[in-house]
Amino acid sequence: MSESLRIAVVASSRYPIAQPFAGGLEAHVWHLTRALTLAGHEVTLFAGAGSDLPVESDRLRGELFEPSAAARSDVSMPPIEVLHDHHAYLSLMLSFTRNPDDFDVIHNHSLHYLPVAMGPAVDTPMVTTLHTPPTPWLESALALAPDTRCVAVSRHTAHAWSHVLGSIPVVHNGVQLNHWPIGTGGDDLVWFGRLVPEKGAHLAIEAARIAGRRLRLAGPISDKTYFRDHVAPALGDQVSYEGHLHQHELARLVGSCGAALVTPVWDEPYGLVVAESLACGTPVAGFARGGIPEIVGDTAGMLVPGDDVVALAEAAEKAFTIDRREVRRRAEQHCSDIAMIDRYTDIYTELVAERERRGSRRLAGAFSA
Numbered sequence: 001m002s003e004s005l006r007i008a009v010v011a012s013s014r015y016p017i018a019q020p021f022a023g024g025l026e027a028h029v030w031h032l033t034r035a036l037t038l039a040g041h042e043v044t045l046f047a048g049a050g051s052d053l054p055v056e057s058d059r060l061r062g063e064l065f066e067p068s069a070a071a072r073s074d075v076s077m078p079p080i081e082v083l084h085d086h087h088a089y090l091s092l093m094l095s096f097t098r099n100p101d102d103f104d105v106i107h108n109h110s111l112h113y114l115p116v117a118m119g120p121a122v123d124t125p126m127v128t129t130l131h132t133p134p135t136p137w138l139e140s141a142l143a144l145a146p147d148t149r150c151v152a153v154s155r156h157t158a159h160a161w162s163h164v165l166g167s168i169p170v171v172h173n174g175v176q177l178n179h180w181p182i183g184t185g186g187d188d189l190v191w192f193g194r195l196v197p198e199k200g201a202h203l204a205i206e207a208a209r210i211a212g213r214r215l216r217l218a219g220p221i222s223d224k225t226y227f228r229d230h231v232a233p234a235l236g237d238q239v240s241y242e243g244h245l246h247q248h249e250l251a252r253l254v255g256s257c258g259a260a261l262v263t264p265v266w267d268e269p270y271g272l273v274v275a276e277s278l279a280c281g282t283p284v285a286g287f288a289r290g291g292i293p294e295i296v297g298d299t300a301g302m303l304v305p306g307d308d309v310v311a312l313a314e315a316a317e318k319a320f321t322i323d324r325r326e327v328r329r330r331a332e333q334h335c336s337d338i339a340m341i342d343r344y345t346d347i348y349t350e351l352v353a354e355r356e357r358r359g360s361r362r363l364a365g366a367f368s369a
Contacts, residue, residue, distance in 0.1 A: 003349075004040050004041055004042060005041045005042070005104045005105060005345075005348055005352070006041075006042045006044075006102070006103045006104045006105075007036060007041050007042065007043050007044070007103065007104065007105055007106075007107060007348065008044050008046060008096070008102075008103040008105070008106045008107065008124075009029065009032070009033050009036075009043060009044070009045050009046065009047075009107050009109065010046045010047075010092065010106060010107065010108045010109060010110050010115055011025075011026070011029045011045065011046065011047040011048075011051075011109050011110060012025070012026065012047060012048055012109075012110060012111070013046075013047070013048055013084070013085050013088035013089060013110070013112070014048050014081065014084075014085060015047075015048045016047060016048040016049060016050035016051045016052070017029050017030045017033070017045060017047045017048070017051040017052070018030070018050055018051050018052040019052070019246045019247055020220065020244045020245060020246050020247075021220075021247075022194075022220060022222070023193075023194050023220075023222070024193070024194075024270075024271075024272035024273065025109065025111075025131050027247075027272060028109070028131075028173050028272060029045075029047070029109050031174070031175060031176055031179075031337055032109075032337075032340070032341075032344075033045050034176075035174075035176065035337050035340075035341050036341065036344075039341055039345070044103070046092055065083065065084065065087035065088075065091075067083060085112060086114065089110065089112050089114035089115060090114055090118075092115075093114055093115060093118040093119075093121075093122065094118075096122045096124055097118070097121050097122050097123075100122065100123035100124050101124075102124070103124050104124070104125075104348070104352050105124065105125050105126070105127070105348045105351050105352060106122070106124050106125070106126040106127075107126070107127055107129070107344070107348075108126055108127070108128040108129070109128075109129050109131065111131065111132060111135070111138065112137075112138075113137040113138050113140065113141040114141075115128070116128055116138065116141040116142055116145055116148055117141040117144065117145060119145055119148050120145050120147070120148075123355075124355075125149070125351035125352060125354065125355050126148075126149065126351075127149045127150070127151060127347055127348075127351060128148055128149065128150045128151075129150075129151050129152075129153065129171070130150055130151070130152045130153065130157055130158075130161055130168075130269075131153055131157075131269055131270070132157070132269055133157065133160040133161075133267065133269060134160060134161060134164070139164060142161075142164050142165060143164055146164070146165065148165075149347075149351065150165055150168050151168060151169045151170065151171045151347065152168055152169070152170050152171075152269075153170070153171065153172060153173050153269055153270040153291065154170060154172065154269060154270050154290070154291030154294050155170050155291070155294060156267065156269065156290045156291040156294065157170075157269040157270070157290075157291060158170050160267075160269075169347075171340060171343045171344060171347075172270070172275075172294070172295070172334065172335070172339075172340065173270050173272055173275065173335075173340065174275070174335055174336050174337035174338070174339060174340030174341070175272070175275050175276055175279050175331070175335055175336075175337055176337050177279050177331060177332060177335075177336055177337070179247060179248070179251060180251045180254075180255075180276050180279035180280050180331075181251065181255065181279075181280065182255065182279075182280060182281035182324060182325075182328045183251075183252070183254065183255015183256050183257075183280045183281055183282065183324075184255065184256065185255075185256070185257065185258045185281070185282065185324055186256050186257050186258050187213070187214070187258055188213065188214045188215070188216050188256075188257045188258060189204070189208050189211070189213045189214065189215045189216070189257060189258065189259055189260070189261055189285075189316060190215070190216050190217075190218070190253060190254055190257035190259075190260050190261070190277075190282070191204040191215060191216075191217050191218075191260065191261045191262075191263065192217070192218040192219050192245075192250060192253070192254065192260070192273055193219045193273050194219055194220055194222045195217070195219050195220065195221045195222055195223065195226065195227050195231060196222045196223045196226060197223065197226050197230075197265065198264060198265055198266045199219075199263070199264055199265075200263035200264055200265045200287075201217060201219075201230070201231055201263065202230040202231065202234075203263040203265070203307065203309050203312070204217075204261040204263045204312075205217075205231070205234045205239055206309045207261060207263070207285075207309045207310075207312040207313045207316060208238070208239065208261065208313070208316070209238070210309060210310060210313035211313040211314075211316050211317055213316065214237075214238050214239070214240070215238065215239045215240075215261070216240050216242055216253060216257060217231070217239065217240065217241045217242065218241075218242040218243065218244070218245050218250055218253055219244060220244045221244070250276075251276070251280060254276065254277055254280045254282050255280040255281065255282060257282055258282070258283075258319070258320045259282060259283050259284070259285050259301075259316050259319035259320055260273070260274075260277040260282050260283070260284050260285070260286075261284075261285055261286060261312065261316060262274055262277075262284050262285070262286030262287065262292060263286060263287055263312070264286075264287060264289050264290070264292075264306075265306070265307065266289065266290070267289045267290035267291075268289055268290035268291055268292055269290055269291055270290075270291045270295070271290065271291055271292045271295055274286070274292055274295045274296060274301075275295055275331065275335035278295070278296075278300050278301075278327050278328070278330050278331035278335060279328065279331040279335060280328075281324035281325065281327045281328040282324070282327065283300060283301045283302070283319040283320070283322040283324070283327050284296050284300060284301030284302075284303075284319065285301060285302050285303075285304075285312060285315040285316040285318075285319040286301065286302075286303055286304075286312070286315075287303065287304060287305070287306040287307070287308075287312070288303035288304065288305065288306070289306050295334065295335065296330075297330055297334065299322075299326050299327075299329075299330055300322070300326065300327045300330040300331075301315075301319055301322070301327075302315035302316075302318045302319045302322075303315070
């Protein structure tokens with residue numbers, strides 16, 4: 001699509017879209033917003049303070065709300081972070097409602113219910129990408145606004161929402177392949193992601209021990225108690241924590257390892273670390289949960305049933321034998337940000353055209369009256 005669009009991208013009000021990323025969602029929005037900007041679109045990012053994109057940003061935090069002493073003392077006062085999120089999204093959606101011509105399209109990536117619940121009141125067309133399985137507040141909002149235009153990040157996630165939304169399109173998250181160059185590999189295993197219980201780093205540690213391979217861990221320590229109790233005791237010669245790395249440092253680490261362990265203890269909606277590993281030519285040994293099999297396919301890794309660390313250790317050894325060029329080819333064919341941007345711009349174009357048709361019908365009705 002050659003026409004430049006004014007796109008509002010709505011992300012988390014709590015976390016900056018900046019490196020090193022708080023998680024996969026923030027990384028995805030960072031790459032998407034940059035790619036849209038490079039494609040010639042005018043992008044405004046609504047995200048947490050400190051976002052570092054070369055576009056307007058930090059707008060959500062510009063409406064920070066501090067309740068009065070009377071409100072704070074009320075029994076209904078929620079945690080202050082919850083109230084800040086609520087006020088940020090409420091003020092943003094009211095701004096969209098009052099200024100319908102500021103943007104051609106709104107792309108919502110937040111996990112908050114208010115953008116969805118208030119979407120029908122906004123004249124600007126909006127699409128919501130579903131990055132998670134159903135959550136109570138978001139499901140409630142979508143149940144009351146079933147005509148909300150949604151896409152899912154995987155077929156697995158689309159199916160998880162089908163009881164509310166029926167059939168919805170899938171747009172797989174893409175990565176900028178030139179930022180994740182193919183590496184030479186090596187003898188070590190790598191695990192990267194948020195260090196929280198549901199990502200299962202402790203299972204990767206156990207599988208690496210069984211396989212007799214050194215494991216290199218990277219990512220933010222998002223749960224300090226989990227890290228202290230389940231990761232730190234294992235650190236030593238065979239397990240190292242490389243830190244919370246910037247993207248180019250992380251790509252270098254992943255590309256230098258022979259296989260990547262992916263060990264979620266829940267059904268991953270997508271699994272961005274899988275796409276990033278494949279882009280580096282690093283085969284994946286992981287649990288066949290959620291959307292992960294859609295990314296790995298039949299040629300780029302070895303998947304086993306969830307929580308089976310013995311099978312995972314065996315899969316890791318087999319993964320070392322996979323041709324890294326075939327792994328990279330899988331990424332080029334299925335994980336490219338170019339395909340993602342093309343798909344999203346098609347959706348934007350369709351939404352803008354629908355708005356123009358609605359406007360034409362209203363204008364015709366006014367003249368006929």
